[in-house]
Each structure stands twice: as C-alpha cells, then as structure tokens.
Amino acid sequence: MMDPITIGLVGIGALFALLILRTPVAFAMMIVGFFGYWALEGLRSAGGVLLTESYSTIANYNLIVVPMFVLLGNISSVAGFSRGLYDAAFAWVGAFRGGLASASVLGCAIFAAVSGSSVATAVTLGKVALPEMKRLGYSPSLSTGSIAAGGTLGFLIPPSTGFVIYAILTEESIGRLFMAGILPGILLTLLFMAAIWVIAYLDPKAGPRGEPMPFGERFRILMDAAPLLGVIILSIGGIYLGVFTPVEASGIGAALVILLALARRRLTWDGFKEAVMSTLSTSAMLYAVVIGANVLNPFFAVTRIPALLGEGLGELGLGAYGTLFVIILAYLVLGMFMDGLSMLVITVPIVFPVVTALGFDPIWFGVVAVIVIEMGMITPPVGMNVFVVRGVADGVPLTTVFRGVMPFLVAMIVGLLLIIAFPGIALLLPNTMFG
Numbered sequence: 001m002m003d004p005i006t007i008g009l010v011g012i013g014a015l016f017a018l019l020i021l022r023t024p025v026a027f028a029m030m031i032v033g034f035f036g037y038w039a040l041e042g043l044r045s046a047g048g049v050l051l052t053e054s055y056s057t058i059a060n061y062n063l064i065v066v067p068m069f070v071l072l073g074n075i076s077s078v079a080g081f082s083r084g085l086y087d088a089a090f091a092w093v094g095a096f097r098g099g100l101a102s103a104s105v106l107g108c109a110i111f112a113a114v115s116g117s118s119v120a121t122a123v124t125l126g127k128v129a130l131p132e133m134k135r136l137g138y139s140p141s142l143s144t145g146s147i148a149a150g151g152t153l154g155f156l157i158p159p160s161t162g163f164v165i166y167a168i169l170t171e172e173s174i175g176r177l178f179m180a181g182i183l184p185g186i187l188l189t190l191l192f193m194a195a196i197w198v199i200a201y202l203d204p205k206a207g208p209r210g211e212p213m214p215f216g217e218r219f220r221i222l223m224d225a226a227p228l229l230g231v232i233i234l235s236i237g238g239i240y241l242g243v244f245t246p247v248e249a250s251g252i253g254a255a256l257v258i259l260l261a262l263a264r265r266r267l268t269w270d271g272f273k274e275a276v277m278s279t280l281s282t283s284a285m286l287y288a289v290v291i292g293a294n295v296l297n298p299f300f301a302v303t304r305i306p307a308l309l310g311e312g313l314g315e316l317g318l319g320a321y322g323t324l325f326v327i328i329l330a331y332l333v334l335g336m337f338m339d340g341l342s343m344l345v346i347t348v349p350i351v352f353p354v355v356t357a358l359g360f361d362p363i364w365f366g367v368v369a370v371i372v373i374e375m376g377m378i379t380p381p382v383g384m385n386v387f388v389v390r391g392v393a394d395g396v397p398l399t400t401v402f403r404g405v406m407p408f409l410v411a412m413i414v415g416l417l418l419i420i421a422f423p424g425i426a427l428l429l430p431n432t433m434f435g
Helices: 004-020 025-041 043-058 061-078 081-093 099-115 118-135 140-155 161-170 174-180 182-202 215-241 246-263 269-303 305-315 319-335 340-357 362-376 384-392 398-421 424-433
Strands: none
Touching: 004 025, 004 269, 004 305, 025 043, 025 269, 025 340, 043 269, 061 081, 061 099, 061 118, 061 161, 061 246, 061 269, 081 099, 081 118, 081 215, 081 246, 099 118, 099 140, 099 182, 099 215, 118 140, 118 384, 140 182, 140 362, 140 384, 140 398, 161 174, 161 269, 161 340, 161 362, 174 182, 174 215, 174 246, 174 362, 174 424, 182 362, 182 398, 182 424, 215 246, 269 305, 269 340, 305 319, 305 340, 319 340, 319 362, 319 398, 340 362, 362 398, 362 424, 384 398, 398 424
C-alpha cells in the first residue's frame, strides 16, 4: 500500500487532470477527496465525510449571503439599474481624458457592490459601455481592457463571493472581510482610472474626452441612481456600524432592490423569473464548490501535504515576506491556467496555516489572496474575464483584449505592493468595526 504522501501527490495530479478535462471544479474536488480519503481511511469514513460535509454546508447559515446578494445583483441587472450607475459615473468623469473608460471602471466598482461577482460585473457593464466606447472612437484595446479589469473588482469589493468562500474555508468573519475589501477596492478603482488617464494622455485618440455636462444635469442623473446607491450604502454601512449582520444585510438589500424595481415599474414577471433562475444556478454552483472543498480538505489533511509544505517553506529560510512572495508567485502561475474560484478553494487550505504561522493577519491575507486571484482573471492564457468581455465585444480579437489589460495588471501590482507595504489599507475598517 502506498504511503499517505504518495497518495496525496497522486490525488493532486488527478485533480489537475480532471480540471484539464473540464470536469466542473466542484465535482473534481469531490471525486478526488472521496476516493483519496477512501484509500487512506476506508469507505465508511469517506462516506461519512461526504455526507456530513454536504449537510453542514447546506445548513451553514452564513452562506445565505451568497444567494441573497446574487439575487440583489440579478434584480438590479434585469431592472436596468446598471445603466443608471454607468450614466451617473459618466456624467461626473466623462469629460476627462479617457472619461468613458473611467466611467466604465467606476460603474464596475459600484455594480460590484451590488453583484459580488466578477463575471456578472464584466458582462453587465460590458453590454452597456462597449457600444458607447465604440461609437465615440475609443481604441478596442482600451475599451475592452477597462471592462475586463473593472470586472475583477466584483471579486474584491463587498459583497464579494470570494470573501464568503475564504471565510468559510478559514472560519474567519465574513463581516470583517467585507470591510477589509472596501479601501483596497477604492484604491484599485483609482489606480485603474489613473492607468486610463496615462493611456489617453500618451495617445489622445485611444480615449477621447466626452462632452462636458452642466452641473444641474449631472446632479439630476446622479439622483436617478441615488436609490440603488442608497441600498448599497445601507447594506455595507449597516454591517460596519453593527446594525445588522452580513446575512441580514443581504436579505434587506435584496428586498429593497425588489421593492425599488417594482416602485419604478421596471420589474416584469419574466424578468423576475430570469433573475431568480440565474440566482439559483449561481448559488447551486457556489454551494457545490464549498461542499467539494470541504470533502477535499480532510483528504489533504490526512496526507499531511499542507503541513510538509509549510515546513518546507520554513526551511528555505526566506523569512516571512520572502515566503509570502513565493506564495504570491505560485498564485500568479496557477492563475495562468485555473479560474479564480478553483484557485481559492484548492490553495487556501494549504497556504493558510503557513501564512498564519508566519504571523500575518488572516484578514489581510484574504485581501492579498483575492487581489492576486483577480490578477489571474485577466492573465493569459485563461483569463476568465478576458474571455467574458471578448464574448460581448463584437469583432475584437482575443489578443487585443489581452493587450488592453496589461496596463491594468501593472496597476494591480502597484496596488498589491501598497497593501503589502501598508497593511492598514486593508485592516483599518475591520479593526474599527468593533472598536
């Protein structure tokens, strides 16, 4: 019989083979975790893990935030509120260099605070913004690159599904993680807008200025978007002030958006059904991923591979930040071949004990991990957001989109370095939540 480490390595190889064969990540993890645990502990124990982890995931009260915030985003999308967010952003920044692209990034940041999904943010704002940028003569690389990069903010700005999954895997506070994502999200949004300004300054034809609007008109457009902005502020602000928990905030936010859509007569029965079915599909996928991760992790724990990996990194003598650099580099390499959610659920149980043993704050590392995974969403050859934007950008080659995201990757590296150098950017709000 093979020793646990060998079985663990075979399991890792099988996991990657299944992912390459396009097996859904949830089922790939369940298969490897179940059969690996069976090989080490027997069929009865493996069956027990599968049953108990499936039930505990479904019964996890905190996971309710996923379907509620996803429903909030879907209702906002079918009701056309995303267009109002984009118009409000354009009214205030459209007259600057590359103003339409900056408005797209700003619109992505605001919609991210509704949807919690990178792909949903990129698709929704892409459908609204790309035709407008094409009409005004924006370069295809800048227009598609800004949407692809702006969409990644959905994985960082609360209510981020990435933070929910990280919290479940590490048993950290969802509320603290949500708060930790706000200032880094604002920082990346500003860095993306700065990158657009630089591109438009160097090549004015790439991002021409929009027509300036009178202040009164800008204020009127902002007021049209104000109710949805109010829902966002109420949900996130309520968590920060301790008025309600993230779960309560998600339910309140979803209910208010439904009422808002009904009051404005923007929600049809067909639209409501579409939003609910999309929510069910997305939530089922995320629940399945969490179940898969919780089946896979006990198998890895029995093989002792995570512990041995931690010992190995410690023996390299690189120090805390040297080891962190190796972990980030590994994330960047994996990001070239895996989607963000897969990376998160597979790697966090392995690297989290190492990171905490080095003395890093687990909330801060959650922000760092999510930003690095965001980078993977626009890194070739996989780049999930790049493919999503290519799907809604008529006639734009994939190479053009990848070329367009490169300046934004540089901006993300700058943002990541700032958060590593100044951890308070991520920790200020969560540390004052209960102060």
